Amino acid sequence: MKEKRFAGRVAIVTGGTTGIGEATVRQLVDEGAQVVIAARREELGIALEKELGSDRAIFQKCDVAVQADVETLVAATIKAFGGIDILINNAGVGCFGYTPDLDPAVWHQTIAVNLHSVFYACKAAIPHMKRRGGGAIVNVASVSGLYADYGFTAYNASKGAVINYTKSLAIDHAQDNIRANVVCPGLVDTPLSDIINQLKLHDLWVETIPMKRAGRPQEIARIIAFVASDEASFMTGSSIVADGGLSAATGQPNLPKLMEKMNASG
Template identity: 40%
Template sequence: MSRPKSIVIFGGARGIGAAVARRFAASDFRVYIADVLETEGNALVRELGEDRASFTICDVARADDISAVFDLAVAESGGIDVVFNNVGIARYGEVDRLDLEDWELTLRVNLTAQFLSCKRAVAEMKKTGGGVIINTASILGHASQKTTAAYAASKAGVMALTRTVAIDHAKDNIRCVSISPGTIDTPLVQIAAQTFEGRDPQDLRREWADHHPLRRLGRPQEVAETVFFLASEGAAFITGSDILIDGGIRSELYAEKPGEPAQ
């Protein structure tokens, strides 16, 4: 009797991670959700059903927490088919004002945690004949913005890590791919819009949407469909690549204002 397919999702309690959990659960995967958001994580398990999903509190800045998630998934499912690393934080500041502690924490959560997850995922996937690792980079790994040195560096590092995992472990039938979302309409984006004093959050969200050639924000479900495809046999010849899910924002060098003709 074959074991059920399984996916581990770090940062799976809401937003993109939750959309990915729903997509894989709908395709009969056993879903292991890891996050610091206990209320949201447990609510998602109730929605998906305890026969298809479980939640573990996990702070990816702690190596032991990452190990505990893998331990549970392997013990229950006998192996892991897909790992989706989707945790990220941002600490802002121009380089001369950015604290070393903020720099180190950002790299610890955004890059080192993905390395530790990849390391354990590779070890487990070798035992079962292969698997797929999908890491979350960012559009800011391709083109930066002011005050984002730590975040942009960490996400560029994720893409480099992904390429190296892919070439190191192709021989083990393990694929590794990264995704680079643009601005996706998640709770984090909504929270960010509320932090600008004197600006209407809805106006800000519309402004951010208009930066994308498609003139809207991305939807978590759209990212989830891409992740599901990358984990499927349909993507069996894709490894080491970074997939942009950015509404075209990286394609346009100079964006005209909405409604204004290009020069």
Template identity: 40%
Template sequence: MSGPGLRSSVSGSKTMQLINKVALVTGAGSGIGRASALAFAQAGAAVVLAGRTWEKIHAVAAEIEAAGGQAHPVQAHVADGSSVRALVEATVQRFGGLDILFQNAGISPVGTVTEISEEEWDECIAIDLRSVFLGAKYAIPHMQRRGGGVILNTAGTFGLRACRGKAAYAAAKAGVVNLTRAIALDYARDNIRCNVVCPGYVDTPLNDGFAPAERDPFLQQYQPLPGLIQAEEVAQLALYLASDAANMITGQTFVIDGGQQAGIF
């Protein structure tokens, strides 16, 4: 099948490749960000790894380079405008542009509105939601100059339905879901796509405080599929959405939760 209506990039084995693409991944030192940075690099992208802890992002960069890929670690605080701006500039300077921005860094604090302080609320909204505004704000002009790009955000199933005891997180992630749609609409004509990934419970350091004795009954009740979702499985979804295989998909929410959102438990 061929013809002017078909985009040549969507064919054969190249659909999930990121050859000649420049990707910036936040929260790249661990969990979903690390797995996605590795997957993007393996698919051919040059990857900038952003995070707060130098040792962690440096180690992931070394892993990518040892496998023959291109990586550049940059220490950044995603809730800080000047830091995000500098991060985007460093990406463009190092690799000549920016094609894919995966806004994945986040925190997941616990507490109801009466339990958490104003400072805890502000910190969660800043790291989980303001960061997405900042990254898009500073990356989009570069993508416009390049003729297009992809923004991918990480929210979570708690951004789709609330969970008891996670008020700030639920609010921030719900904001990420609708901000994704707003960005998708505002920049579609610039050929910039924006989608959001909503994982359920993923086996990452974010959940280190959740002891198996408490976790397993929780998953038994809320996650229909057996097993723990791995960061690498979320990374494959991110890779698909970042690639040209998804080039007509924008403004959408992608749930990877072992069936949690399928029903009422």
């Protein structure tokens, strides 16, 4: 029987109780990893630990915006599973607001959860990865870190910074055999993007995507797992986009479609 891709590997997944994070936890466990699920909501984390079995996955309560919590998370991982091979920085929050109206507290919190958390986790985990002879870091940013969305200033800034920080990690730690890459999803159906459903905007949103649908959390989890695996052994500092073709377009109007409409209306 073929050995599982992550047999003997230990991973941390932040924001691992819902959406893309939960799908990633399941994918890694399925492929043989021991995973620490880092999140704030105890009832969800404990239920997932119970379901997957505490020999494969344990829950560690952690607010990723708090450095002491992240240090405790890394210490708990070492205590439970003896080391760290894979760090998936996935926890994130959205935020809407034009610059003049944006409460600085909201700006700071968005940057803290989406960006500072990545620094805290890498700072704590890298020395342990070095001790193991290497490792893989996968940061979850967004297409909104590569390009801007109207009114998403703090989110755009935080995700853009994560992308360049990942490149910085990649070059600084290439000689330590630590790879760092970033995955940039477009719209994925998760609790984070549910606001689009609540506003009844899902159909309109999906219309802008060449594939005419949102992604599924498992589709992103499979990419994260690939990047974290030895199959991606020569890949570091890369940004992998999974957005149904959204960012392949310039954003200019669909001229043939517009002309069709004009001809139809005479």
